[in-house]
Amino acid sequence: MVITAHAAGKRASGGKLSNPDRLELYYYMRLARECDNAILRLYRQGKIVGGAYTGNGNEATAVGSAYALEKDDYLFPMHRDLGAQLVKGESLRNIFLQQLGRADSLTCGRDGTGHYADPSLRLYGNVSHLGAMIPMAVGVALAVKLRGEKAVVMNYIGDGGSNAGEFHEGLNMAAVMQLPFVLIIENNQFAYSTPVRMQYAAQKLSDRAAGYGIPGFTIDGTNVSLVFETCRKAVDRARRGEGPTLIESVTMRMHGHSASDDAAYVPAGMIDDWRKKDPIDRLEKILLADHVLDEESKKKMESDIAAGIDDAVARAVESGYPSGEDAGEGVYAP
Ligand SMILES: Cc1ncc(C[n+]2csc(CCOP(=O)(O)OP(=O)(O)O)c2C)c(N)n1
Ligand SMILES: [Mg+2]
Numbered sequence: 001m002v003i004t005a006h007a008a009g010k011r012a013s014g015g016k017l018s019n020p021d022r023l024e025l026y027y028y029m030r031l032a033r034e035c036d037n038a039i040l041r042l043y044r045q046g047k048i049v050g051g052a053y054t055g056n057g058n059e060a061t062a063v064g065s066a067y068a069l070e071k072d073d074y075l076f077p078m079h080r081d082l083g084a085q086l087v088k089g090e091s092l093r094n095i096f097l098q099q100l101g102r103a104d105s106l107t108c109g110r111d112g113t114g115h116y117a118d119p120s121l122r123l124y125g126n127v128s129h130l131g132a133m134i135p136m137a138v139g140v141a142l143a144v145k146l147r148g149e150k151a152v153v154m155n156y157i158g159d160g161g162s163n164a165g166e167f168h169e170g171l172n173m174a175a176v177m178q179l180p181f182v183l184i185i186e187n188n189q190f191a192y193s194t195p196v197r198m199q200y201a202a203q204k205l206s207d208r209a210a211g212y213g214i215p216g217f218t219i220d221g222t223n224v225s226l227v228f229e230t231c232r233k234a235v236d237r238a239r240r241g242e243g244p245t246l247i248e249s250v251t252m253r254m255h256g257h258s259a260s261d262d263a264a265y266v267p268a269g270m271i272d273d274w275r276k277k278d279p280i281d282r283l284e285k286i287l288l289a290d291h292v293l294d295e296e297s298k299k300k301m302e303s304d305i306a307a308g309i310d311d312a313v314a315r316a317v318e319s320g321y322p323s324g325e326d327a328g329e330g331v332y333a334p
Pocket of ligand 2: 187
């Protein structure tokens with residue numbers, strides 16, 4: 001199965017998902033989940049530097065949204081969006097070097113998790129302070145417009161992060177200046193231990209869009225085709241110069257906030273209920289029924305994914321940490 005031949009820019013022409021597109025979406029969702037599982041294993045082995053955060057349950061949102069982007073578009077992912085980074089072209093090598101804090105990583109071992117940028121892919125990984133990335137990403141959208149580029153900026157925020165003040169400042173500016181910006185709220189029912197009913201009084205987070213004079217949508221974030229189609233329309237609109245769109249993608253955070261959180265505060269049965277809507281299982285059932293996937297090609301894909309991850313992990317484990325002097329370089333102002 002040749003997945004990588006289906007490169008960015010050749011996807012879903014005419015805004016429609018072909019069978020190879022759907023197979024590729026499935027591949028990236030599985031790849032993201034297996035990367036997350038590998039990160040959790042490394043965390044339990046004491047090899048991860050810092051915390052470990054997974055996007056389990058968020059794969060359709062992360063993968064389906066980034067799939068709507070072209071090569072020259074900008075991606076500003078949050079901590080559940082490994083799938084979006086993979087779609088944008090980030091390598092397993094870079095991902096595991098970064099998670100393991102190695103000198104050869106994109107941050108030269110000076111930071112862990114998703115706090116890194118890969119300018120060669122126009123990918124700018126998450127700013128830890130919730131909300132702070134939105135005005136930054138909007139600033140890039142402004143630069144794109146001033147330079148007359150045709151690129152679009154896609155940015156993500158959690159349900160919790162969407163209540164930070166910068167959400168308003170950023171989105172308002174993007175709307176008033178008609179910037180090529182798409183903001184996706186990943187509503188995964190919790191912000192750490194705080195359930196959504198204690199976070200906002202609105203019925204839907206997309207209702208906020210009306211206050212900015214922009215389109216807003218609330219969608220089932222476990223349906224990857226729907227996520228893609230909604231995001232593609234928003235991306236096309238942004239590229240035409242018609243301004244931003246707000247998309248609330250409704251999912252469930254299937255793991256604790258991080259690997260150190262057992263999520264004991266999640267009501268009994270809630271995880272089991274959401275597991276019935278697992279985004280990967282949902283697409284798998286459809287692809288099997290449509291004969292786009294069969295058991296043999298599924299097994300081959302699984303073993304290819306496992307081999308790719310094992311290789312990237314082994315190579316990252318073998319590579320060195322930065323020296324003490326180098327680890328602090330650029331971290332503190334002189
Ligand atoms: C301004 C700010 N406050 C608090 C934190 C600590 N913190 C990091 S992630 C998080 C929860 C975020 O919840 P949400 O935005 O819903 O995203 P999720 O983790 O659920 O995907 C908190 C409180 C932070 N990073 N920045
Ligand atoms: Mg959340």
